[in-house]
Amino acid sequence: MVTYVEAILAFVIALIVSTIIIYVVTKLFGETEGISTAFFAALIGTIIYTVVYYLLGNGLIASIIAGIAWLVALQYLYTIGWVKSLIIAVVVWIVAAIVGWFLPTIGGPF
Numbered sequence: 001m002v003t004y005v006e007a008i009l010a011f012v013i014a015l016i017v018s019t020i021i022i023y024v025v026t027k028l029f030g031e032t033e034g035i036s037t038a039f040f041a042a043l044i045g046t047i048i049y050t051v052v053y054y055l056l057g058n059g060l061i062a063s064i065i066a067g068i069a070w071l072v073a074l075q076y077l078y079t080i081g082w083v084k085s086l087i088i089a090v091v092v093w094i095v096a097a098i099v100g101w102f103l104p105t106i107g108g109p110f
Contacts, residue, residue: 011046017099018042025092031078044073 023038048069056062067089074085 015039015042015046017103018045018096021095021099022092025088025095026078028091029084029088031080033078037077041074041077044077045070048073 019035019039019042022041023035026033026038049066052062052066052069056065071082071085071089074080074088075082078085078088080088
């Protein structure tokens with residue numbers, strides 16, 4: 001069973017990693033906003049997905065709705081269009097998946 005401390009630690013680590021990934025990817029796409037914007041994008045994305053999955057459960061419809069909501073958040077935070085926010089989101093997702101393969105899991109198999 002996961003304790004509250006482990007859950008909070010996992011959340012903070014995931015937030016830091018997500019912030020760094022979003023920051024690097026948006027810089028690669030020429031965005032000039034700082035690390036604080038990437039932090040807010042990561043935080044807002046986490047909140048959006050948590051709320052949507054809580055309300056709709058884990059499924060394709062929940063993923064699509066949460067994904068669209070996160071695209072809107074990216075558009076607002078970075079003042080970019082739909083296509084660029086979609087491309088950034090896809091690249092962030094790919095990079096996060098790759099990073100996830102290499103980072104050890106919290107509370108791993110031990």
